[in-house]
Amino acid sequence: MNSTDIYQKITAQILALMEQQGTDWTRPWTGTGAPFNCLTGDTYRGINTLLLGLKAHQKGYSYPQWATFKQWRMKGGSVKKGEQGTLCVFFKRTLIDKDGELKPIPVLNHFYLFNVDQVEGVEAAPAIPLAQKERNAQVDTFIQSTGAIIHEKGHRAFYSPETDMIWIPDLGAFTNQEYFYSTLLHELAHWTGHKSRLDRREGMRSRFGDEAYAMEELVAELASAFLGIQLQVSHEPREDHAKYLNNWLQVLNKDMRAFSSAASKAQAVADYLLGFQQLESIAA
Template sequence: MNDKNFKALPIQLSDKLIGEIKEGNSLFQKPVKENGMPAFVTPINPTTGKGYSAMNALILGMKRHDDPRWMSAEAASYAGTYVKKDEKGTLIEFPKTKDIQAIRTAEGERIKDGAGVTQTKTVTYDKPQQAKSFLFNGEQLKDMEPLEEYLQKQNESQTLSPIERAEKLISDSKAVIIHGGNEAYYDKQRDAIFLPEMEQFENETKYYQAAIHQLAHWTGHESRLDRPMGGKFGSLEYSHEEMRAAIAGILIGGEIKLGHNFGQQASYMNNFARILKDQPFEIAKASRDAQKITALLLGINKKLEQKQGAENNLGFKKGDEIAYMDNSYKVLETYKTKNIKVEDASGTRKIVKPTDGLYSSLLEAKNNPREQEMAMEEEQGQSQEQSYKVGR
């Protein structure tokens, strides 16, 4: 793999999502496949029994396999299974905290024992390093345990139905839910969720899917995950929060086997595509926030921090050199207005403002917070109404 010609994984994911949105078959738009199965199946490592980070789960889930099992070719061989001929892996990335390296002499030669075995040492990094891996789905592997048998074993300990799990999730949240009217939305001023009566929905599943979507918005309150939730209904700013809730709905629906249904998808798709085009690294941020939403609502991490202040990105400094989208940018000047002057690899200079999509994308690339994205296993009038209703 030639890193110079390699697009960062969030950019690849953004490009693919844009294509699917234009075709009308993204996970946001088509929650069920032609065979009647859920479009998103929560990926799992069958060896460890653990899941993947939100962004990786999206990448893998977008392959639309019915089999949830994913592992590397090496891990598959250890498990006694093998990759079928001509199958292609799916690239993910993850933070690596340790590495096993060969012990070498001062001249760089490997040190071996009497049996000729290279001696190794475990190196712990000061901060996580980006690592990449190609994974293969259970449908791409031979000699796998039949899917039906595997799923039966997985579900043996689960005594609650998806509807019952959804009811429990909502009850455990202690969120205020007021029924009535024809809209489903979260009122951030009153910190309450408003839902139509269940009878107004096509079925129970659709009701609970809508409730979970609004619960995702509910987590953004300052007393919980404290996310920015500004902007009027349908605005580009508003759509950033909708993207987070939509991804969280996908993840939660997959986990409790309820499925997801982003009912207002038609109102947001153009904005989603625009965000992904102008700020491709936003998918990494949105995925991380969606993972926090999921963890909070499912109770995966009871010690989850309630504030995101520690994640605020550092600003730019004069002399910063940033690789982004097959180009490089050097920061020539920084200004009190927070504007920056940059020069790209071709020598073109420009002033970039904080309101520009390039600004946030460069900031994301500079700080590369994807290194922090640990996988789950690692631990009144219309205008007024639009200002506080979230997630209609």
Template sequence: MAKLARRNTAPRRHVAQEITDLIIRKLETGVAPWQRPWRSLGASGRPLCHQGSAYTGINAIYLWAIADTAGYRSPYWMTYRQAQELGGQVTRGERASTSVYFNSVKRSETDVATGEETNRVIRFMRSYAVFNADQIEGLPGYFYVHSDPVPPPPSEHQAAIDAFFSPIPIEIRHGGDRAYYSPTHDLVQLPLPGAFKSIDHYAGTKGHELAHATGHSTRLARTFGKRFGDDAYAMEELVADLTAGFVGAHLGLPNELIDNHASYLDHWLRVLRADKTAIISAASKAEQAFKWLSAFSEPQQAGADETDEADDGDQVTDEAAEDAQIAA
């Protein structure tokens, strides 16, 4: 009796869904991997195959997203076998990423009733396991990034940028591939200036993160309380973005820097739709943050830094909201 073929009980991979899910997760974190305000260190341009040709389409976007998540510096990707052929060895414990290949084949089919033969095009997708060069040991040196990128040329706004940011007494550290403010250590972490598309982009990102730092308990002690609840984080991001917009306008930076910060649009829309006065509170907090930052380079006259406030515990009335809109 012939043995029955063993069925493959392993769950079927849905590669397209995996790719889609990662892109969604990246967007949900607020950073589109193809629109970062700074270049991935050593990996500007498209991801590259082992022989130097560029990945295209969804492969480029997907590998960008993976490199962005993992912090890979090399632009090169290859299969396990390709790495071995180049004298390399995948580091133990490293996990592969997915590269997809689309193609089509023609299949001849004969109609049983008429005998007519037709050709049918069948499109298919295959997936391959690939590793970034940073996950592989022993490759030729050109696969790795050995130095930091060359700093971009100075901005035409350089003098204003330096005058504005230099006196601000908040610690700024450089390195890595992330920009953030750490409330625990009360410091701003930024990639090296040379990792940004331009000094203007670097200044715009610095303004955004310093805006977060103004909310520290030793400065403006910014909180949003019960009024915004779970949306307090979205409100803080909105304040930081508005503050960065004020900084950018003050320094004459390009408008595109402000657009690049619009990462939490969906969250902001939810907050603003639920509370029509939320934007008034956010603008007020942003104005306070901007004045705090700018006071070190342009000291205000006594009383000149007073601003209308809509504190988190205050519910701005319809009449007050209308007045605020008229005043704006």
């Protein structure tokens, strides 16, 4: 399978997901826990988070533990006969001849993972979720660590690049705390686009209806979903995202690499924001 085939396969999955689920397209793959490798303990990132979470939802897998065919054998297990792996991707730098000069170019490659429910001879290790009070304290600490200026007032949630401030209605205006947190994570994702941070200049300057605007919203939505998985915050779809859905579908139909690019930027956003807590830990 070459890079083009991989992009086409991934884009087809995302388009089908958005068309079937509408604004609720993030819920199926964010409620299954952070997928991780059972041998190394490493958490899967970026678009692989979505691909694994979506397959876990579709198949009803109980635990987010994954590994390759060979790794399960190293753990003393064996993949059940007839089970199929889940496609995941990574970039590998390959030397390409460009104008007579060899240059390292990132090329998309793929591999397959199997869930622990597809394996015999290995017992799953269930994760213990945080109690709500402890989880809320963890999320509040994370938000405070960013140093973002947040005003809890008004009737709508938005980030202003001009003032570099986030505005969000107070908690009482939301149907539940999950909705409040997931909305705030979305706006924090936009906050990272400021020129003094990750500098997503094109998205910051765009207007509704522009392709750049649609992509910035997609990056923020994916980033808030990735953060929600890490922080154990259920991702709640925003009512105002119904108007973005058609824009996303148009962009993905036109450019099969667009979603992978958005997922990569979204992971960079999540890493940047989570990095503030690591800095606080070092300072302490």
